Amino acid sequence: MRVLVSPAALCAFGFVAALAAVMQYSLRAYVPGSLEPGGFTLANFAALMKPLYARVFLDTVWICFLTAFFTLVVGYPLAYALVHARSVALKSALLVITVTPLFLGEVVRTYSWIVVLGNNGFVNSMLLKSGLIDQPVQLMFTRFGVVTALVHVTLPVMVIMLAAALSHIDRDYERAAASLGAGPVRAFLTVTLPLSTPGIIAGVTTAFAWTFSAFATPQLIGGGRVNMVSNLVYQLGFASFNFPFAASLSVAGLALTFAVLALLRVASRPLERFGPY
């Protein structure tokens, strides 16, 4: 028993120690020109209130919400098709296509989107060739570009979570609705959709957290014009070596993530009783 648990406990301890290190640093003073932090202070958290940083926080939350929402809208039909596919071959193909991007890593996927969205990238080349536009549309360095790429990055997780919920719904419920005279649309809206609520909540929550964690996508596609908390943390750490302030931003980000996740959970509680559990 102890043999099974203690290695895991050691890992948990390491993780907690790392988070504690961030917390501790967030309360230390920044000594310009030195990597060593100074004494304890609350100055870092006071500085977070500056409009510049508050704006980045608001922007980040807004981007996370947009991404989570669009990922849900795009992911639901795909998850439904995945679960309801009749042939094994189609199901396998859908599954591999859906899951592969998850494992490619953020850099490769972001680079691919640069090639798609850039001024002489795929979309603009096609639009120019077709004569629909005569000047490239600015897609890079815009919030639209960042959210598009982020939706692509988060889609696999969303689909897996929705498909897990959808696949555990007893098909007899839909059949019962149909036999009572409900058409396919009504059966879906009144039976399947409410029963999949736990999957929707899990998916949206994870999409939000993953988007908050994204770094390469806003960094490369946002190009400094769309900034998220992650980019700020990195700049403060590695461009100005202000690790205490970077740490306090991380702590605030962490608090915000958990607050939003808790809020999502509370807000979705009235919906949850429709779930199958």
Place this chain on the structure above:
Amino acid sequence: MPPLLSRRLLRLLGGVTVTAILGFLLLPALVVTLAAFNGKAILSFPPETWSWRWFAKAIEYQDFQAGFRNGLIVTGWASSIALVVGAAFALALERYDFRFKRALETVLLSPLVVPHFTVGLGFLILAAQLGWARGYAVIVACHVVLVLPFVLRSVYISLRNLDPRLELAAASLGAPPLRVLITVTLPLLLPGLVSGWLFAAILSFNEFTASLFVTAQSTQTLPVALYNYVREYADPSMAAISVMYIVVTATLLTFANVFLGLAKVLNVEHPR
């Protein structure tokens, strides 16, 4: 509208929607493949000339080679450690009650929602305070924590699907607990263990944000090397690397699907 016709229309609409979504999912991969075979250094669609030279350039690039080697070292250690630690803990979680069970589970699953830049920053500060240089140990520790939830989940799901009567049968025939574990439980768990290890390995090899914080110039892993390249250069070498990535990953996952049943591992199949 007669019901049959409306039903058909609905199916058609569903088919079109799903095809469009698949198009969105596949678009970047297709476009990057076109870009990788572009003969010129400047992107153009469709390419005017075709060439393999960016693949040769990417493979010969020193930083990518070093990144690949470093990545293999980190991934080899991190995924194997995570497999052993995760499988043991999943077993304990399924079978036994112990103190702080829920708390430990929550902490070990929380890297799923804690931003990677926070985890990376944490390990960086921790390493600095402990006086460790930014060597492999810190990177491996960081990766173990990050991939552990995936191993836990995949082993835990296969444990839940395992028929306990098989173990009882072995025990009733006189096999001591360790023998039951080695001859019955572990072989039955093999698909979960292999896929857990595979997930951990692929995720660790591709982990970027936390790695950016904890690696140094001499220990940078492939994604970090790729990121630095994208920031400096715009030639299609990166597209060539991306194509190799996509082909290898899709092959590994198809293999995993055929031999291990991805649907079962990911829990997206109706249990029955």
